[in-house]
Amino acid sequence: MELDLIRRLSQPADTKVILCVLDGLGGMPGPRGRTELEEARTTHLDRLVSDGCVGRTLPVGYGITPGSGPGHMALFGYDPLAFEIGRGALESTGIGFEIGPDDITARGNLCTLDTEGRITDRRAGRLPTEQTRAICEQLQTITLPGVETFVQVVQDQRFILVLRGPGLSDQITETDPQREGVPPIVCSAITPDGDRIAALVREWVTRATAMLAAQERANGVLLRGWSGRPKVPPFPELWKLRAAAVTVYPMYRGVARLVGMDALDGGHDIHEQIAAIRAHWDEYDFFFLHYKYTDSAGEDGDFRRKCDAIEAFDQAVPELVALKPDVLVVTGDHSTPALMAAHSFHPVPVLVWGQNVRRDHLHHFNEVSAREGELGMFPAKEVLPIAFGHAGRLAKFGA
Amino acid sequence: MELDLIRRLSQPADTKVILCVLDGLGGMPGPRGRTELEEARTTHLDRLVSDGCVGRTLPVGYGITPGSGPGHMALFGYDPLAFEIGRGALESTGIGFEIGPDDITARGNLCTLDTEGRITDRRAGRLPTEQTRAICEQLQTITLPGVETFVQVVQDQRFILVLRGPGLSDQITETDPQREGVPPIVCSAITPDGDRIAALVREWVTRATAMLAAQERANGVLLRGWSGRPKVPPFPELWKLRAAAVTVYPMYRGVARLVGMDALDGGHDIHEQIAAIRAHWDEYDFFFLHYKYTDSAGEDGDFRRKCDAIEAFDQAVPELVALKPDVLVVTGDHSTPALMAAHSFHPVPVLVWGQNVRRDHLHHFNEVSAREGELGMFPAKEVLPIAFGHAGRLAKFGA
Numbered sequence: 001m002e003l004d005l006i007r008r009l010s011q012p013a014d015t016k017v018i019l020c021v022l023d024g025l026g027g028m029p030g031p032r033g034r035t036e037l038e039e040a041r042t043t044h045l046d047r048l049v050s051d052g053c054v055g056r057t058l059p060v061g062y063g064i065t066p067g068s069g070p071g072h073m074a075l076f077g078y079d080p081l082a083f084e085i086g087r088g089a090l091e092s093t094g095i096g097f098e099i100g101p102d103d104i105t106a107r108g109n110l111c112t113l114d115t116e117g118r119i120t121d122r123r124a125g126r127l128p129t130e131q132t133r134a135i136c137e138q139l140q141t142i143t144l145p146g147v148e149t150f151v152q153v154v155q156d157q158r159f160i161l162v163l164r165g166p167g168l169s170d171q172i173t174e175t176d177p178q179r180e181g182v183p184p185i186v187c188s189a190i191t192p193d194g195d196r197i198a199a200l201v202r203e204w205v206t207r208a209t210a211m212l213a214a215q216e217r218a219n220g221v222l223l224r225g226w227s228g229r230p231k232v233p234p235f236p237e238l239w240k241l242r243a244a245a246v247t248v249y250p251m252y253r254g255v256a257r258l259v260g261m262d263a264l265d266g267g268h269d270i271h272e273q274i275a276a277i278r279a280h281w282d283e284y285d286f287f288f289l290h291y292k293y294t295d296s297a298g299e300d301g302d303f304r305r306k307c308d309a310i311e312a313f314d315q316a317v318p319e320l321v322a323l324k325p326d327v328l329v330v331t332g333d334h335s336t337p338a339l340m341a342a343h344s345f346h347p348v349p350v351l352v353w354g355q356n357v358r359r360d361h362l363h364h365f366n367e368v369s370a371r372e373g374e375l376g377m378f379p380a381k382e383v384l385p386i387a388f389g390h391a392g393r394l395a396k397f398g399a
Numbered sequence: 400m401e402l403d404l405i406r407r408l409s410q411p412a413d414t415k416v417i418l419c420v421l422d423g424l425g426g427m428p429g430p431r432g433r434t435e436l437e438e439a440r441t442t443h444l445d446r447l448v449s450d451g452c453v454g455r456t457l458p459v460g461y462g463i464t465p466g467s468g469p470g471h472m473a474l475f476g477y478d479p480l481a482f483e484i485g486r487g488a489l490e491s492t493g494i495g496f497e498i499g500p501d502d503i504t505a506r507g508n509l510c511t512l513d514t515e516g517r518i519t520d521r522r523a524g525r526l527p528t529e530q531t532r533a534i535c536e537q538l539q540t541i542t543l544p545g546v547e548t549f550v551q552v553v554q555d556q557r558f559i560l561v562l563r564g565p566g567l568s569d570q571i572t573e574t575d576p577q578r579e580g581v582p583p584i585v586c587s588a589i590t591p592d593g594d595r596i597a598a599l600v601r602e603w604v605t606r607a608t609a610m611l612a613a614q615e616r617a618n619g620v621l622l623r624g625w626s627g628r629p630k631v632p633p634f635p636e637l638w639k640l641r642a643a644a645v646t647v648y649p650m651y652r653g654v655a656r657l658v659g660m661d662a663l664d665g666g667h668d669i670h671e672q673i674a675a676i677r678a679h680w681d682e683y684d685f686f687f688l689h690y691k692y693t694d695s696a697g698e699d700g701d702f703r704r705k706c707d708a709i710e711a712f713d714q715a716v717p718e719l720v721a722l723k724p725d726v727l728v729v730t731g732d733h734s735t736p737a738l739m740a741a742h743s744f745h746p747v748p749v750l751v752w753g754q755n756v757r758r759d760h761l762h763h764f765n766e767v768s769a770r771e772g773e774l775g776m777f778p779a780k781e782v783l784p785i786a787f788g789h790a791g792r793l794a795k796f797g798a
Contacts, residue, residue: 001460001461001462001463002480005460005463005480009463356427356739356743358427358428358434358736358745358766359428359432360767360770361767372770372771373770374746374766374770376455376746376770376775376776378461382460382461382462384462385460385461385462385463386461386462386744387462388462389461389462389463389464389744390462390744394462394463394464394744395464396464396465396466396742397459397463397464397465397466397469397479398459398465398466398467398468398469398470398479398483398484399466399467399468399485399486399489399624
């Protein structure tokens with residue numbers, strides 16, 4: 001649905017909607033010819049299917065493998081091709097950094113360079129967060145002419161660099177070659193308006209590398225995902241509701257905050273996340289719950305651990321149902337088949353449970369049954385229009 | 400299909416197509432876990448499915464509940480988001496009023512006002528049509544400076560008001576607050592070009608209210624759905640054929656006439672409608688048959704009566720088949736599940752029977768079998784391209 005139409009048809013209602021995103025949910029048949037979802041015991045999800053309906057989403061487009069940003073933007077109802085969010089902006093927002101209108105952000109990695117300046121480890125041996133934090137404090141002391149800089153730790157060897165100043169452009173090259181054995185790329189402008197910031201970044205990298213020369217592992221920096229503050233119509237205004245995100249990982253909190261959701265403290269696991277929803281039940285109409293472990297296991301190529309992650313979520317489903325949401329959606333932002341050990345382009349199963357659901361007499365939640373579901377196959381950006389339609393939050397179109 | 404492409408590919412042929420629209424056809428599982436279509440005995444429709452193929456349409460978009468106007472525009476092949484038709488234009492055309500290029504129309508209700516001018520009954524106790532007609536004749540005597548006015552009865556307490564004059568705008572507020580206990584809204588301009596007509600409407604309302612002061616029930620007027628003549632590329636030109644509508648209810652005749660179909664006298668029931676098609680068989684290539692009672696029963700929340708309405712239509716199917724159409728389509732303009740007692744966003748079953756059909760080995764016409772059908776799920780505006788494709792009325796695209 002186009003955003004203008006959402007703005008026009010959305011209406012307040014006395015209903016609650018929960019969107020559960022099991023990251024990288026979709027899979028592929030593993031050793032026994034069954035996908036992770038088919039293999040996992042999912043008693044509670046299956047019960048939701050019996051009372052609800054299923055289908056499959058296409059996150060970005062046919063054959064396209066989505067990153068986490070676009071995958072989530074689509075699930076939030078935004079066309080991921082129209083609203084691209086740079087990795088820098090995503091990471092920055094994820095750690096609670098408020099990106100200003102004059103800011104250009106990058107995602108940084110501390111890395112290990114050899115004596116010739118070639119990268120030997122893009123992640124500096126996954127430097128512990130606390131050591132990265134100390135190094136960021138050092139790097140924060142670097143000053144550049146005419147701009148402010150911010151350097152903040154994210155996790156492990158990852159940090160963000162923000163340049164703040166009028167007229168800065170994000171049209172500059174990344175310095176991370178995304179492979180080892182070569183030196184970092186020297187930052188340069190992609191379009192002429194990037195000339196000034198490219199020079200500033202080159203100076204910053206030179207001084208940072210000099211400052212880190214004595215470090216054993218973290219003696220270099222890699223920067224990528226240059227991006228300013230994205231312009232996204234705020235989710236709560238579009239839908240005329242109060243929206244909260246309950247995540248454990250910063251990046252997903254980041255994308256939720258970028259679209260204007262409040263971020264609740266999600267604690268450390270799915271049970272604490274659901275407890276947070278319960279504690280704030282009356283304050284919000286919509287809750288976005290992000291569950292990471294399906295994707296982590298998939299990325300690691302660990303079929304059985306992905307099944308376990310699915311089962312662990314399944315065990316928490318009764319706690320979600322006990323909240324009595326009017327509409328509950330369970331889906332993923334993309335597929336991460338353990339067989340591929342990576343994000344993939346495959347469609348993603350989705351289930352919708354709650355009021356006004358046309359049941360489809362299916363009883364299992366997996367890629368195979370989803371093919372026969374009531375909801376068919378549809379773009380992921382239609383997940384929320386479908387959910388809010390069921391929840392009575394979309395007015396009739398036309399007389 | 401885009402209209403430009405229709406215009407380019409459509410070709411005359413010696414084939415006849417009938418489109419049957421069972422209003423609000425789609426349903427939801429009722430008391431026995433089966434939808435209205437599953438519960439109804441549909442021997443003849445089921446036979447069409449055995450020899451034909453099925454699928455599901457999405458009238459406007461995911462999660463969007465269509466009104467009757469957009470629902471029908473989509474079935475006529477027009478993008479309902481691109482071609483919106485105001486309620487005033489719809490009602491006016493429905494009673495045979497020919498909207499001119501300088502006309503602005505409104506749908507009116509006679510209503511009951513208390514001594515303080517507050518609405519106590521938005522429908523004046525559903526005033527009988529004949530009394531409304533007499534009042535309209537009175538209201539027709541009101542004259543306004545520089546414009547012509549037309550006041551005509553529709554049905555019960557409903558009427559149309561048309562203002563005819565150069566440069567009038569439809570950018571004015573409705574006077575119907577759509578609730579009781581408050582006075583009618585005073586008409587005002589939404590954009591500056593509405594200033595003049597807003598003043599005229601205020602004057603008309605003042606004089607109408609004075610004129611009706613002595614009426615017991617119908618002592619007020621409510622106006623809504625301001626709209627001029629919609630600009631729609633004529634259906635017969637687009638498709639290079641002669642098209643006729645056979646409806647019992649004025650509104651559906653209205654939307655058919657708006658797109659340029661001829662309106663035949665549809666009589667009073669489905670059998671008279673089919674007789675009308677038979678009587679004009681040689682004069683037209685395409686017939687649109689509208690059947691209202693599925694929707695009325697659904698709107699009333701009467702599951703069994705909706706089943707009965709489906710069965711009554713089913714009984715008439717042999718009469719349709721006896722006409723030997725080359726392609727026969729049966730579908731709905733939207734869903735109206737008795738369970739919701741309202742239009743809904745759910746997809747709508749569709750069946751296509753006739754020449755060149757790729758049978759899908761299904762044998763029942765309902766929401767469940769339609770999920771597995773040959774036609775899949777598709778936008779309702781593609782129903783006629785599919786039908787006319789089967790009927791040999793679309794030329795090959797490219798060499």
